[in-house]
Amino acid sequence: MSSPDLSEFHDTFFDEAQELLQGMEQTLLSLDPESPDHESLNAIFRCAHSIKGGAAAFGVFDDLVSTTHKLENILDLVRNGKMPLTHEAISVFLKAKDVLWDLVQAYREQNEPGSESARELLAMLQQLSEAKPAEAKTATQSVSGQAVQPIKTAVAQEETPPEKPATTPDVVIPEGEKLLKVTLFDVSEKDRLSLHNEMGIMGTHIRQSSSGNEHYYWLSSALPPEDIIAVCCFVIDESQIKVEEDKPVAQLPSTEVPEQMAVTPEPVPTPVPATLSSSPVVEPTPGPTPAPASAPVLTAKTVSAAPVKQALPKTAAASKESGTIRVPIQKVDQLVNQVGEMVINQSILMQANQSLDPIAHASLIQDIEHMGSALRTLQEAIMALRMMPMDYAFGRFPRLVRETAGKLGKQIELITKGGGTELDKGLIERMIDPLTHLIRNSLDHGIEMPEKRIASDKDPVGKITISAQHQGGRIIIEVIDDGAGMDREKLINKAIEKGLPASHNMTDDQAFMLIFEAGFSTAEKVTDVSGRGVGMDVVKRNIQELGGLTQIESEKGKGTTIRISLPLTLAIMDGMTVQSGKERFVLPLSHIVECLQPSSDQIRILEENKALLLLRGEHLPIINLWEIFSIPNTERDLEKSIIAVLQVGKSRYALAVDQLLGQHQIVVKNLETHFKRVPGVSGATILGDGSVALILDAAAILEQNRLGLMPYGSGFNSPVLQQERV
Structure with a gap:
């Protein structure tokens, strides 16, 4: 009989493998080598084991199986206290995650996986395995934080089966675990060998025995019975397995010793050498390898990673699959x-x-x-x-901070807030690169060296905080550091030296925004982290292309906050249709503060086409929409025009139009895809009568008027405000 075609399950496996690798990386970064959490080590091991089992089930991902198998062996030594966990070991495991990710991606794209990085990793893992192992008892106590209660069994070593029937064992079950009796019915020798390995993964293997066509395993495990059944269903049918909670024999009267406990255990096949595992493990014969529970508890989502069978039996764990579904x-x-x-x-x-x-x-x-x-x-x-949670992006940065801080010789703690805040998936993916640049900038230019922080009465460990929160119809992302802050005079002098438009009359906000100018850098020397004057200008441009705004707040000696405001989605938005002459435009409703028809005493004429709006004691520059696009036959009298007051970050200005046509939802179409980029325009939409209207970019209009880039210019070019210009 030919083997079933499992290629249709490849994409599911790739998705699950990458999720497991992301979880592995996050858990590794949270480990403290001085006192590692035992459950975290188990979780990392289970991730590697699940990937290996899933890959082996298909029989075509040989490089992934062999590489993961070697990693799994080293992780097993660490979690069982046979190898100490060090910072160097964690770095190797993080490198392994990268290599495995590349292998999975290569298989997904049907490319030949690169073997050079895999060979380097195997050499690094071999070096780790040859390191002098720590004493098992000491290491185990270090890992768990406390001495582990011994488990006495009738069969202490399974390598040599007892010659006589087993006597009543005195079993002590650790707190939080239960003694589970696993019964297998009518199982072939091949399937039993496969399941033997899994029994040691899912719990502490107490003993085993057989009676006719039934095989019994006793496990000390924290897993619920349904999870153990779900794992075994990779290999056998649900009807062939039974899992029930048992009582340690020490707690039973002598007359209640279960009959099967007295059965002579059958010989166990030759185990793997003890250097690979602290518990007896039998390597299964070639063929599909089942994937165990992923950390911390098996779910049906993990089970689907290695579809050995065409249909998964309906177990308690498998029924959870109805809660989620994968859709391209x-x-x-x-x-x-x-x-x-x-x-x-x-x-x-x-x-x-x-x-x-x-x-x-x-x-x-x-x-x-x-x-x-x-x-x-x-x-x-x-x-x-x-919509996806911001954790999708935030989860990448602990690794970045750890490795970059190590290169720079700095001590830095990363804090994330609002990871559950949701944003459009497309926006999140396009924000990862800008956020990476901002964090690297804070690492290199923001946080000081430990000795300098101590001299300034600061904690030697610097803090970088990334937060996300909803505000109105937008999302606000902040990158905050408690470093040296920005030196206004140094920024301005450096900008003047490079020939950038700057002056000492600039406001703080304008001075701080100089870091986003192309070619601008205050670094004394170029490093592999920063100093070339590229990156920050790309950050600003990318954020603007997403309809976002960037602001900077900084205090010398205290730190810097870079704030990004983004729309929740780029597909559909609420807008206000306005008209100037015969042309119609759409203003994003999220930028509109209010609309009004000004009176004569609210308008301050400075000179031709330059005016200010006096609104509740605040003077706002007036920008004429007809000036921006040179529209003919428009209303030029401001007293007869409609003024839309727009808010862009902390700045406000007035946009003069002929009339308002109404508020409604619009579908955003990318103008660059069908035409070209137009200054002051973020996209286009189709109106109810079938005509096309341009969607105005409120931030770009403000920026271009501030720099005097509009055809005629307006409020920002007035003599009163001239000295405030960059």
């Missing part, structure tokens, strides 16, 4: 596009709705409104499918 991102994007088309059609209906007689067509108008409400709910539900 392309299908979600198709849904988003379709709901976008429905929003456009809804706009067309609403446009036609306005021409209907509200009395004669009351029922139709009501139905259209109900459909619009239902569509809004549908749109929000579908957009939620693309």
Whole structure:
């Protein structure tokens, strides 16, 4: 019989493997070599074992299986106290995670996996394994933080089976674990050999015995019976296994000794050498290898990583799979596009709705409104499918901070807040690179060396905090360090030296924003971390392309905060349609503070086409929309215009338009894909009558007017504000 084609499960395995590797990295970074958590070590081992088992099940990922197997052996020595855990060992394990990730990615892309990095890793692992092992007892106490209670068994070593029936064992079960009796029915020799290895993984193997076609295992384990069943169902059917909680024989009256405990254990096959494991383990014969529970408890999601059988039996653990489902991102994007088309059609209906007689067509108008409400709910539900927690990005940075701080000789602690805050998946992925640059900048330029911090009465361990939170219809991401802060005069002098537009009359905000200028750097020498003057300008440009804003707050000697404001999604948004002349535009509703028609005493004319709006004691520069795009036949009298007050970060300004046409949802279309990039425009949309309207970029308009880049310029170019310009 030919083996089943498992290629359809490859993508599922790749996804699960990469999730396990991410979990492994996070757990490794949280380990303290001085007193490592025993459960964390077990979790890391189970991750490696699950990947190896899943890969072996397919029979075509040989490099991944062999590399993971070697890593698994070393991790087994560490978790069982036969090898000390050091900072160097953790670095090797992190390197192993990178190599395994590359192997998984190569197999996913159907490329030949690179063997050079794998060979280097195997050499590093071999070096670790040849290191002098610590005393088992001392290491075990160090790992667990306390002495482990001994477990006395009738069969202390399974290498030499007893010649006489087993006597009643005196078993002491550690706190938090239970004695489980596992019974296998009508299991072939090959399957039993495969399951023998898993018994040692899922708990402490107390003893085993057989009676006819039944095989018995006693385990001391913290896993629930359904999880053990789920693992065994990789190899055998659910009907062939039974797991029940048993009592240690020491707790039973002598007359209640179970009959099967007196059965002579059958000989056990030759085990793996003791250097690979502290417990008797039998290497299974070639063939599919089952994957055990992933840390800390097995779920059906992990079971699907190695689909040895076409159908998974319905166990208690497997039933959890109904809670989640994997859907390719392309299908979600198709849904988003379709709901976008429905929003456009809804706009067309609403446009036609306005021409209907509200009395004669009351029922139709009501139905259209109900459909619009239902569509809004549908749109929000579908957009939620693309939302992911910020932990997806934050989880990458502990490794970055650990390794970069080591290179720089600094002591730095990374703190993350608001990791559960959700953002569109596309935005998160495009924000990873800018955030990486910002964190590296804080590591190199922000946090001081330990001796310098001590001299300044600071904690020698610097802190970098990354936080995310929702604010209105946007998400605010902050990168905060408690380092030296920014030196305003040093920044300005360096900018003038490089020929950048700067002056000593600049505000603090303008001076701090100089770090985002291309080619600007205050580093004394170029390192592999920073100093070339590239990166920060790319950060600002990438954030602007996402419709985001960047702000900097800094205090010399105290630290720096870089704040990024982003829309929650780039697909569908609420907007206000405005008109200037015969042209229509859309303003993002999240930027609009208020709209008004100004009176004569609110307008301060400075000179032709340059004016300020006096609003509740604050003077706001007025930017004419017709000036930005040179629109003819527009209303030039500001008293007859409509003013939209826009908020961009901490700055506010007034945009003068001819009229407001209404507020509604719009579908954002990328203008660069179909045309080209237009200054002051973030995208385009289709209105209800089928015409195209440009979506205004409030931040870009403010920035270009501040720099005098608009065709005519306005408020920011006035003599009153000239000295404030960069």
